[in-house]
Amino acid sequence: MKSLKQVLGGDLRQFTMVGALIALLIAFEIASGGRMLTSSNFQNLLSGNAYVLILAIGMVMVIVIGQIDLSVGSVAGVVGMIVALTARDLNVPWWVALFIGLGVGMLIGAWQGMWVARIGIPGFITTLAGMLIFRGVVIWISGSISVPVPDEFRTLGSGYLPEWGPTFTQMNNSTLLLGILAIVALGWTQFRKYSRLSSMASEKPPLWPVVVRVVLIALVIGYLTWLFGSGRPGTSFPIPGLILVALVLVYSTITQRTRFGRHIYAVGGNRAAAALSGVDTKRVTFIVMANMSFLAAIAGIMFVGRATAAGPSDGTAWELDAIAAVFIGGAAVSGGIGTVTASMVGGLVMAVLNSGLSLMGVGADRTAVIKGLVLLAAVAFDVYNKEQGRPSILGRLFPKKEPVATAAEPAGSAPVAGKKG
Amino acid sequence: MGDARPILEMQHITKDFPGVRALDGVTMSVRTADIHAICGENGAGKSTLMKVLSGVYPHGTYGGAIVFDGQEVEFKGIKSSERAGIVIIHQELALIPELSIVENIFLGNEIVKNGLIDWDEARRRTLDLLARVGLSIDPSTPIKTLGVGQQQLVEIAKALSKDVRLLILDEPTSALNEDDSENLLNLMLGLKAKGITCLMISHKLNEIAAVSDAVTVIRDGKTVETYPVEAGAVDEDRIIRSMVGRSLENRYPEHTPTIGETIFEVRNWRVEHPTLPGRLICNDSNFTVKRGEIVGFAGLMGAGRTELARSIFGRSYGIFVSGEIFLRGEKVVLPNVRAAIRNGIAYVPEDRKTLGLNLLDSIKVTTVSANLDGILRRGLIDDAMEYEVAEGYRKSMRTKAPSVDVGVKTLSGGNQQKVVLAKWMFPDPDVLILDEPTRGIDVGAKYEIYRLIQELSDEGKAVVVISSELPELMGITDRIYTICEGRITGVVDTAEANQEQLMRMMTTTASMAR
Ligand SMILES: Nc1ncnc2c1ncn2[C@@H]1O[C@H](COP(=O)(O)OP(=O)(O)OP(=O)(O)O)[C@@H](O)[C@H]1O
Ligand SMILES: [Mg+2]
Numbered sequence: 001m002k003s004l005k006q007v008l009g010g011d012l013r014q015f016t017m018v019g020a021l022i023a024l025l026i027a028f029e030i031a032s033g034g035r036m037l038t039s040s041n042f043q044n045l046l047s048g049n050a051y052v053l054i055l056a057i058g059m060v061m062v063i064v065i066g067q068i069d070l071s072v073g074s075v076a077g078v079v080g081m082i083v084a085l086t087a088r089d090l091n092v093p094w095w096v097a098l099f100i101g102l103g104v105g106m107l108i109g110a111w112q113g114m115w116v117a118r119i120g121i122p123g124f125i126t127t128l129a130g131m132l133i134f135r136g137v138v139i140w141i142s143g144s145i146s147v148p149v150p151d152e153f154r155t156l157g158s159g160y161l162p163e164w165g166p167t168f169t170q171m172n173n174s175t176l177l178l179g180i181l182a183i184v185a186l187g188w189t190q191f192r193k194y195s196r197l198s199s200m201a202s203e204k205p206p207l208w209p210v211v212v213r214v215v216l217i218a219l220v221i222g223y224l225t226w227l228f229g230s231g232r233p234g235t236s237f238p239i240p241g242l243i244l245v246a247l248v249l250v251y252s253t254i255t256q257r258t259r260f261g262r263h264i265y266a267v268g269g270n271r272a273a274a275a276l277s278g279v280d281t282k283r284v285t286f287i288v289m290a291n292m293s294f295l296a297a298i299a300g301i302m303f304v305g306r307a308t309a310a311g312p313s314d315g316t317a318w319e320l321d322a323i324a325a326v327f328i329g330g331a332a333v334s335g336g337i338g339t340v341t342a343s344m345v346g347g348l349v350m351a352v353l354n355s356g357l358s359l360m361g362v363g364a365d366r367t368a369v370i371k372g373l374v375l376l377a378a379v380a381f382d383v384y385n386k387e388q389g390r391p392s393i394l395g396r397l398f399p400k401k402e403p404v405a406t407a408a409e410p411a412g413s414a415p416v417a418g419k420k421g
Numbered sequence: 422m423g424d425a426r427p428i429l430e431m432q433h434i435t436k437d438f439p440g441v442r443a444l445d446g447v448t449m450s451v452r453t454a455d456i457h458a459i460c461g462e463n464g465a466g467k468s469t470l471m472k473v474l475s476g477v478y479p480h481g482t483y484g485g486a487i488v489f490d491g492q493e494v495e496f497k498g499i500k501s502s503e504r505a506g507i508v509i510i511h512q513e514l515a516l517i518p519e520l521s522i523v524e525n526i527f528l529g530n531e532i533v534k535n536g537l538i539d540w541d542e543a544r545r546r547t548l549d550l551l552a553r554v555g556l557s558i559d560p561s562t563p564i565k566t567l568g569v570g571q572q573q574l575v576e577i578a579k580a581l582s583k584d585v586r587l588l589i590l591d592e593p594t595s596a597l598n599e600d601d602s603e604n605l606l607n608l609m610l611g612l613k614a615k616g617i618t619c620l621m622i623s624h625k626l627n628e629i630a631a632v633s634d635a636v637t638v639i640r641d642g643k644t645v646e647t648y649p650v651e652a653g654a655v656d657e658d659r660i661i662r663s664m665v666g667r668s669l670e671n672r673y674p675e676h677t678p679t680i681g682e683t684i685f686e687v688r689n690w691r692v693e694h695p696t697l698p699g700r701l702i703c704n705d706s707n708f709t710v711k712r713g714e715i716v717g718f719a720g721l722m723g724a725g726r727t728e729l730a731r732s733i734f735g736r737s738y739g740i741f742v743s744g745e746i747f748l749r750g751e752k753v754v755l756p757n758v759r760a761a762i763r764n765g766i767a768y769v770p771e772d773r774k775t776l777g778l779n780l781l782d783s784i785k786v787t788t789v790s791a792n793l794d795g796i797l798r799r800g801l802i803d804d805a806m807e808y809e810v811a812e813g814y815r816k817s818m819r820t821k822a823p824s825v826d827v828g829v830k831t832l833s834g835g836n837q838q839k840v841v842l843a844k845w846m847f848p849d850p851d852v853l854i855l856d857e858p859t860r861g862i863d864v865g866a867k868y869e870i871y872r873l874i875q876e877l878s879d880e881g882k883a884v885v886v887i888s889s890e891l892p893e894l895m896g897i898t899d900r901i902y903t904i905c906e907g908r909i910t911g912v913v914d915t916a917e918a919n920q921e922q923l924m925r926m927m928t929t930t931a932s933m934a935r
Contacts, residue, residue, distance in 0.1 A: 269779030
């Protein structure tokens with residue numbers, strides 16, 4: 001148990017989720033007779049769900065500050081439609097339309113952020129209003145009909161990386177390069193972190209868990225690289241997936257490693273204490289709400305690219321998928337808890353369920369029932385563990401042998417009177 | 422003194438949390454109708470023991486046996502212990518501020534007639550209960566309008582509504598002023614006369630001395646000793662000795678201050694109440710603090726000391742009207758908390774749980790939270806640096822915790838306070854305002870916190886200590902300002918001060934001042 005923990009680096013809950021995801025993949029692979037773990041299925045899975053996962057990135061930040069955003073689907077829809085209309089009617093290049101779309105997303109975000117942060121209307125109400133307003137706007141400006149978008153957007157929504165270089169690799173070389181870069185980068189950060197820690201600690205932490213961890217990471221990424229890269233010629237790791245990965249990296253860094261990120265968690269954990277620690281709680285709320293609409297704009301644009309046209313009902317109920325992903329990822333409704341990476345895992349669980357069930361020929365009706373039950377089960381599991389004070393299912397399977405080993409140390413903490421003076 | 426038959430016996434109680442053994446075979450016995458005091462250092466396991474007893478931690482999650490009234494009991498939850506007549510009043514008050522007294526008292530035990538709540542009957546009974554605890558207020562008053570002392574009495578009234586036979590009070594007086602505390606202790610004596618047993622956790626040895634019939638001392642999850650006492654004859658030294666394992670000759674460390682020039686000055690400070698326009702909560706307050714000086718703010722609860730401190734700390738309370746702040750001789754404007762922190766002011770709030778801490782955070786994250794710039798490397802938070810800082814404070818302040826990665830929620834009160842202090846020491850401020858820094862803290866840890874305060878002043882910082890305990894202020898400060906109804910009513914050198922004089926100044930009303 002202890003060595004398992006060392007390898008995983010402590011965060012067992014997240015790895016329980018990853019374990020569940022892998023188990024799900026294997027189960028579907030078997031049940032569908034080997035159609036789950038294929039190049040084309042994985043490529044579809046990623047480019048077909050990238051937009052929801054991007055929404056989940058913003059949503060987890062919103063939920064961490066104790067708010068919720070119900071308008072993301074409508075905002076994505078409105079932005080997609082505006083992009084399509086400007087490209088068609090104003091005769092501007094595709095990238096101008098793209099930037100107009102992102103700008104509209106930011107404006108909408110500023111509008112909602114203002115109501116929540118400055119005026120103090122709860123996010124639930126502000127964005128419920130936003131959901132109605134922006135859905136209305138989409139139908140209004142589109143006249144209820146679909147509008148095609150320029151071909152360039154297809155690259156964003158469902159494109160592939162270029163082919164180049166030698167053919168003996170037997171796969172798409174762009175994907176291969178990405179995979180190698182990812183392994184090197186992850187390995188390098190792990191070892192650097194280790195050397196920083198060991199240069200500080202009085203006794204050197206063991207090296208082997210880091211090595212095992214890096215090897216495991218390399219194996220997983222290697223497998224995924226092969227899976228994505230070895231598909232039909234002309235296919236590769238999908239571009240929407242690449243956008244997603246880039247955003248996940250950026251937002252993980254923001255939430256975990258910057259001052260602003262700490263402020264987000266502080267506002268969600270205890271607003272009053274955060275304010276007394278020098279956090280501008282209104283500014284944090286404003287930025288997080290505004291950022292959500294910005295990401296919704298990106299998601300909306302990617303979606304119309306994939307669909308090749310913007311429709312009046314695009315984005316309907318996306319907010320629910322995004323919120324579900326965040327809560328399956330272990331976020332707390334009361335705020336203060338939740339991470340970008342865990343929400344991605346949560347979102348992937350949903351995506352794999354969708355894909356696997358449809359491979360097995362399960363209809364949308366029953367898929368919805370199953371997804372609902374999975375959401376309940378995942379959150380119930382969290383609640384149960386919290387109540388029991390137990391960290392995870394792994395903790396229960398491998399009970400600790402030395403429960404009081406650490407407690408012996410504070411014995412020396414009795415105050416020493418009169419040391420001074 | 423109660424009769425000799427024990428109403429409660431706890432045998433070899435053990436309780437583990439992840440990484441910590443909170444209780445390690447506690448055995449104690451309580452006689453019927455006694456007031457039984459439980460003492461021990463912060464983190465000794467007192468609250469945990471009481472939670473085991475009252476079913477907060479249900480049977481099966483702890484080891485050992487509880488015998489109540491001659492029968493072994495296995496409580497499944499608070500409800501089942503209440504049915505047996507054991508009621509606990511927690512360290513943190515558990516009333517709902519928005520609801521009225523009567524609603525709070527019968528919350529969870531509503532009197533139902535024909536499927537509807539019988540409010541008339543509830544009110545009648547509430548009046549009765551309030552009379553028993555000596556409160557004469559309208560039962561429909563919302564809790565949030567009551568002072569802490571009155572809320573505490575409502576908690577007891579609530580306990581009495583449940584036919585209590587054993588009442589557990591976890592640090593009942595830690596947030597009360599002297600009058601309210603005395604009132605509460607008298608009430609406990611009254612309950613005892615009616616045959617109700619009280620178990621009281623307290624860090625205030627004088628209160629234990631005043632009312633208790635027996636004392637049990639717990640250290641590191643074990644019973645150190647338990648003995649009956651003649652009322653009024655508790656040996657405080659003996660308790661301290663068994664609590665901390667040796668005797669403390671002095672409650673307050675010796676200290677020779679090195680006082681420099683004035684570095685912090687507030688002039689003509691006027692602040693309005695946040696919701697009642699026109700009402701001044703700080704009225705023309707003037708005070709100065711010198712480098713290396715420890716200044717005390719004395720006053721009754723509600724005198725406006727916290728309000729004064731928080732309005733100075735980046736206008737985080739009330740509506741600023743007028744006034745000036747001088748730091749190191751220069752006038753500064755501090756419109757928000759960030760500006761105050763940047764200018765080298767720190768304010769450690771009185772209420773750790775609601776204002777000082779994010780209970781979801783670890784020790785590590787809390788320690789650096791007021792000075793994230795201090796752990797940035799190329800704009801990003803450096804994990805290793807963060808760990809080093811937090812671990813450094815944990816060691817130097819002797820915070821009792823398995824590691825800096827554990828949540829502050831799991832720490833005992835005293836250790837939480839140390840973490841909050843570390844959080845405000847890390848920005849390295851020039852002026853530290855400490856609001857009730859030793860509330861709910863054991864004698865040993867108090868001594869350490871006093872020493873920390875003195876060390877900070879020796880580093881040339883100006884320290885302001887707000888405290889409701891006059892002996893504490895007399896023990897550690899160099900100068901004391903008295904505050905009454907939002908006004909500073911006087912200032913004395915601590916060396917020349919005496920309690921009676923301070924009390925007089927603390928109750929001088931506005932018209933009589935100067
Ligand atoms: N929920 C919990 N999870 C983990 N550890 C806990 C938890 N509750 C208490 N502890 C640990 O158990 C020990 C005893 O805590 P307890 O609250 O009983 O102390 P206490 O004697 O009441 O202290 P204080 O005087 O500060 O209130 C402490 O070391 C504390 O950190
Ligand atoms: Mg306690």
